[in-house]
Amino acid sequence: MSVQTSESAKTEEHKSFDIGEFPQEEFDPFRDAHKLIEILQCIKCERIFREPTTMSCGNTLCHRCAMQASIASSPSLKCPFPNCWRNHTSTELKIDVLLSKIIAIIQTELVLLTRRANQTIVQDMVYSTEICLDGQSCLGRFAALFWQAERGLLRLPHDENVIPLEQSTTPGTTGSDQGTLDLETFNHLKPLVRPELECHICYLVFYEPITTECGHTFCKNCLQRAMEQNPLCPLCRFPLVPEYQCNRVIFNLLNYLVPALAHQRREHVADETTFSNPNERFVPVFICTLAFPQLPMFLHIFEPRYRLMLRRALETDRKFGMVLPSREPGVPGLQFGTMLQIRNVETFDDGRSLIETIGTYRFKIVEWGTRDEYATGRIELVNDISPEEQQVLEDQELQQYSGVVYSDADEDGDYKWLEDRPMDSIPSSQLIELVRQFVHKLQSTESWRNHVADQRPQTQDPPLDRPDELTFWVANILPTHEYERYRLLGTTTSRERLKIVVEWLKELQNLIPQALLFIY
Incomplete structure (x- = not known):
């Protein structure tokens, strides 16, 4: 039994949901198998896509069907989808690389699973595809419907009267058994x-997937950002045009195959443009090294996760936190860190970046999280108490x-007089002077002139x-x-920091400034 329908009816009804709409209930491989098959069927030949071609309008046809339609309506293809009806040039009729690979994976695995289950198969001489006899499969309803669609036996849109559940089940199995088979498949x-x-x-999982003229697929936002720098495909360098619509087949596959990840990605994209008080929101954290306020830091970003973090920071407030790795199991980083402001970015063709940052303020992490x-x-911000309280x-x-x-301080800058003196007994003004003496002594050394001045120009003006x-x-x-x-x-006080630094200077008095020769 077959049902004759117009192409307009096929395109309007055969998708289970459209762009911007999402399934209202969890996907059931047995109950909803026909919906997934509909997504993978060409509206022209009503078979599973062979060499799928996704046009700039986001709709997909078999490549042969698209070429035949293009020849019939030469010199361009009048889109058969009612949500478009545009004329597409032959340059748009390139194979959709991603969708081709997904269909190939499904076909190959179903054949292998069928063979393992000793299912009787025959060879389709036209398309060289192994299919199941009589639409029956020991792998369940999905596999049976897939092979029926592969042979062009399923008309669009699917009708429960045409495809009753019992027609696509294996003889001798109950509905419950069949559902288990579909779930396993x-x-x-x-x-x-x-x-x-x-x-x-x-x-990351695609968000609004866009398939370009060259057949490659990217997130819509990712492609737009890439084209702002270079109007070429990031993978094959094919010249691109700025107008593409969401790939409807991939969009629907995402919401059936990985609905939780697709939903999470939509929430993340929605959150990217949401800003609030830094004390009330989660900020990106780079777990790498130690950074201080008001000091520059240069970083080489190459890991995919941090490349994503950098991109998001550049799109928002150009800031991210820097903390040291934790030495405790189960804790990603230390509690205190420094917020870095991105000053300059140099991005390479392979995706790596060199960035210049400056420390802005200190913070304390009160709750850890992860994102992608x-x-x-x-x-929480870490601020010094007021000058009055410090005094x-x-x-x-x-x-x-x-x-x-x-004993009095040594005018020559010797720290031996500090050996028996508690730091708490030294006025802050004297601690500041000790630190300044160290800096002056450092600036007069050959190590400063030969190493610091040449390689670290930012340290020339303490x-x-x-x-x-x-x-x-x-x-x-x-x-x-x-x-x-x-x-x-x-x-939380400058005096506390001065005492710590002077303590270090006292401990390192025999190494300074000679040791500095080895750290620049």
């Missing part, structure tokens, strides 16, 4: 198809040593008149382990 195919549903630019394989964190704390510390007499920045500047050049220097990030 579907679970076998899904992980094989899943890797193909990722964009080659962002390496890179870390995120909900943060009160300093007075309290100095008061404890008011009756104690210590902020001697800004004690808050000076401590971070000195910590950044000292040959002290970065996990030790990390202590500065959690401090």
Whole structure:
């Protein structure tokens, strides 16, 4: 029994849902098998797509069907889909690489599974495709319907009166058994198809997939950004035009095969343009090294997850957090970090980037998260207490040593006089002067002239008149382990940082400045 329908009716009804619409209930491989098959059928020949060709309008035909229609309506193809009706040039009729691969995977695996199950198969001499006899398959309803569509036995749109459940089941099995077979077949195919549903630019599940004239598929937003830099295909360098519509077949496959991932991706895209107080939102976090406020940092970004993080940062506020890796199992990074502001970016053809950043402010991570394989964190800003409060704390510390007499400081910058003196007993003004003496001594050395001045121009002008920045500047050049220097990030007074830095200078007095020859 067959049902004759117009091409207009086929195109209007054979899709289970359109762009922007999503399935309202979970996909059932047995109950909804015909819906998935409809997605893979050409409206012209009503077979499973052979060499699928996706046009700029987002609709797909078999390549042979498209070419025949193009010849009939020469010099261009009048699109048979009622949502388009445009004329397409022959340059658009290229094979859809992604869809071809997905269909090939399904065909190959169904043949292999059928052989393993000792199912009787015959050879289709026209298309050289192995198919099941009489539309029956020991692999379940989906496989049976697939092979029927492969032979052109399923008319569009599918009709439950034409395709009753019992017609596509294996003799001797119940509906429950058949549903189990479909589930097993579907679970076998899904992980094989899943890797193909990722964009080659962002390496995530497609969001609004666009298939170009050359047959390659990308996320719509990814392709638009790529074309802003170069109007060529990111994969084959074919010249592209700016107008493409979402690939309807791939869009529908996403929502049937990986609905949870597709939904998650839509939520992530919606969140990318949502901004709020940094204390209330999760920020991207690069777990790599130690960064300090007001100091530049140059980074080489090459991992796919951090390339994605960088792209998102460039599209929003151009910021991301930097923290050191944690030494505790199960904790991705240390608690305190520095927010980096992106200044300049140089991107290479292979996707790598060199970026120049500057530290802006310190933060504390109060909750860890992940997004598309890179870390995120909900943060709290780390600020110094007010100058008045800092002065009160300093007075309290100095008061404890008011009756104690210590030796005077060495005018030559020797730190031996500090060996028996508690840091709490030294006024902040004297601590600042000790740090400045170190900087002046460093600037007079050959190591500074030959190494620092040539290779680290940003260190030529230390902020001697800004004690808050000076401590971070000195910590950044000292040959002290970065996990030790990390202590500065959690401090809330400049005096506390000065004491830590001077303690380091005292411990390193025999190495400075000679050791600096080896760190630049």
